[in-house]
Amino acid sequence: MRKTGLFMAGGSLCLSMALLFMGCASKDANSNAGTSKNPVEEGCSGEGVVSYFCDRIEGKSALWTDSSPMALDDVAAMRKKVWQKWVEANEKCNEEKFIDFAALGDRSGKWKLPEALEPDAVMPYYWGYKGDEPDGGYPLYLYIHGSGNRDREWSNGLKLCKSFDDAPSAYFIPQIPNVGDYYRWYQKAKQFAWEKMLRLAFVTGKINPNKVYFFGISEGGYGSQRLASFYADYLAGAGPMAGGEPLKNAPVTNCRNIAFSLRTGAEDNGFYRNTLTGYVKEAFDAMAEANPGSFVHWIELVPGMGHSIDYDKTTPWLKTKVRDPYPKRVMWENFEMDGVYRKGFYNLYVTERSCNAPYRTYYDMRIEENVINVAVYEVKYNTRETDPNWGIEMTFDCIYVPATEGKFTLFLSPELVDLSKEVTLCVNGMEKFKGMVATDVKHLINSCAAFFDPERLYPAAIEVDLAVK
Structure with missing residues (x-):
């Protein structure tokens, strides 16, 4: 398949989550229904989260892997808790800060x-x-x-x-x-x-x-x-x-x-x-x-x-314009800028790029109720017009080929889908996931570290491997 064109982007906090920031306990499963009040995985202290965040600020890229399931009713409260730990990490880390405001x-x-x-x-x-x-x-x-x-x-x-x-x-x-x-x-x-x-x-x-x-x-x-x-x-x-x-x-x-x-x-x-x-x-x-x-x-x-x-x-x-941090249609061409590619965009996070130069990766995500469709293409630019004086490439044709490798994480939140119901995810026309998506504190932590954005702390995620049929 090829395409061408001129251009071608409120409830109470359960004990298990409070202990994430206050102490440790043994791991137990917790359903999205919110009826269980189980403690989180042993070893997840608040200071550990702050230290992890400091490591991410300093450039380390490892993900937080300790699982701490939480109830949907506790998402809002846990977002505040995780963001406060992020603020503490930024205050603690040794770097040049802003001058006084x-x-x-x-x-x-x-x-x-x-x-x-x-x-x-x-x-x-x-x-x-x-x-x-x-x-x-x-x-x-x-x-x-x-x-x-x-x-x-x-x-x-x-x-x-x-x-x-x-x-x-x-x-x-x-x-x-x-x-x-x-x-x-x-x-x-x-x-x-x-x-x-x-x-x-x-x-x-x-x-x-x-x-x-x-x-x-x-x-x-x-x-x-x-x-x-x-x-x-x-x-x-x-x-x-x-x-x-x-x-x-x-x-x-x-x-x-x-x-x-x-x-x-x-x-x-x-x-x-x-x-x-x-x-x-x-x-x-x-x-x-x-x-x-x-x-x-x-x-x-x-x-x-x-x-x-x-x-x-x-x-x-x-000044009259306001961002929607949760768009249900995202078009993202992950292009390099001075040799650097973004790791994420809105609720998409790349764990393994799908292609190498001269190709880029293009993602098109559409959410309709609880059905998510993501198209992933490799994109190549062919120059159509170059100016004769400076050698500036002016116009282009683009070739889009469905990607067959690469990995990404699709972060989800109550603003994007109803997490109390089944979610269906199709990628390039193939069903990759169908079922309940678990809410977990680790997704809040990882999305906070990835995007450092108070509006984009996601409590759920689906991991996608394009190579797996």
Whole structure:
């Protein structure tokens, strides 16, 4: 099978779960009905969970395997318990934290990024707020600047962000650590910074996790377009400006569940920014038409303007958008960015990639009541058009072939399916699971460590091996 196209993403806490954080006892089965009050597996202390979380923050990847079954009625309470242990781990671990959260621009901080990812990379940043904290926490904006003199760009970025009509809001405004070949916001050291920023922002308790927005201008426009597709599962919206990336670098499919804005001058022909912005608009328009209600976008070639446009319009449009952390349709092209692939996206988590370069893996998940269908393809891009001046690959044909190997975990929650009833999972047309899905504290722990997102702590999971018939 082959496809081609232009583009191609409340109840009481039972004793067994309380003991997860207070002490140890012997393991016993516990049904989802919630009638049994059995203790969890011996050895699962609260301090052990904190230590495990610290290991994950420091880069260790082993999963938590101790099983602690829980009742459905206890999911909400256990989510709070697990998240509190995650907060404790973040406070305990030895790393550079945020500077104090104060009025935006009052002071700046800096992080040393890992030497193995980029040599001598120190990232100065502003971290602060505008306006009074709203109910639910501040919306968070990441603003990334253009490729001029980095001191001037950073300073101008702060002035712009303070002036934008988006208060109440919180901002993280970094300065690029190095120039030359490292003046790219999507590179792996910067990925480390964005994930650290999100992780630390969420544990402050001052940020609304469903109102996170990435945007930037020029080089920051290129970067925020890539980041929007790479990190869409964390975002309510993204707003690159004066940019325009080839679609291979920022697959449109991944932006199905976010709001996406891209505004470029109609006369901005440097590096084909206007042409590429036009291609992005065509792709979003087509996806929105084929998927009514999804792919919300505002893509505009601003008449008569070159590389400079009115930057004041983007955040007022973004600030009204809110993330749905539990979409029942997910389209994810797991593309590499500076050699790095994401391990997870929304409720999907990859335990073994299905293919190697030049192929990518594409997942399409649909949930209808308690029936889940996931299509998994290997994707190869064939370049259709290359510009003669810079060698920029402009348009592509894509070949989709059903994947026959690889492993992934499908995390589940009461927001996605009714866990009191049977669940059916089909992958590439083949039934992979049918039955009751057990709820277990280990899934809350593993999803917390994987996504570091207070809205994505999943109490259930199904493991899938594509090679097993």
